[in-house]
């Protein structure tokens with residue numbers, strides 16, 4: 001059976017809240033999905049999942065170092081993650097504070113690993129973004145993204 005995971009790093013809870021909403025939507029859409037803090041997962045465990053979503057607060061326009069470390073550790077499994085579905089999201093303090101460059105940094109790494117990444121013509125194009133605490137708009141974007149990732153994973157695996 002197909003499996004998904006949402007991995008996050010979060011110091012003050014904003015990115016974690018987004019992660020939980022995305023994971024719940026993925027489960028609701030029928031993809032059995034775990035939600036884990038980045039310190040609870042090792043790169044090798046990523047092999048067990050069909051859809052992998054990572055979220056980070058924006059730190060100086062980039063992902064936080066624990067997320068980057070997990071991505072760097074993926075090199076031990078290079079080629080084995082090919083074809084997995086990927087997605088990313090970020091929380092920042094400011095509009096224009098670099099949340100989209102953070103998402104793109106994660107997605108660039110995913111593409112190098114061979115992940116399949118879907119954009120969104122209607123919702124947050126690259127992945128859900130929050131300015132500070134997730135509000136109703138962010139909640140809807142996270143739900144939408146979670147549903148779309150689950151649908152894509154199920155379609156690719158059927």
Ligand SMILES: Cc1cc2nc3c(=O)[nH]c(=O)nc-3n(C[C@H](O)[C@H](O)[C@H](O)COP(=O)(O)O)c2cc1C
Nearest residue numbers: 010011012013014015057059060061092093094097
């Ligand atoms: C080291 C550090 C760097 C940050 N850099 C940025 C930044 O470049 N742009 C921005 O808008 N917010 C920046 N922030 C703010 C966080 O991205 C923001 O508070 C985020 O919502 C925190 O997410 P969390 O609650 O999941 O920890 C930074 C915060 C820290 C601690």
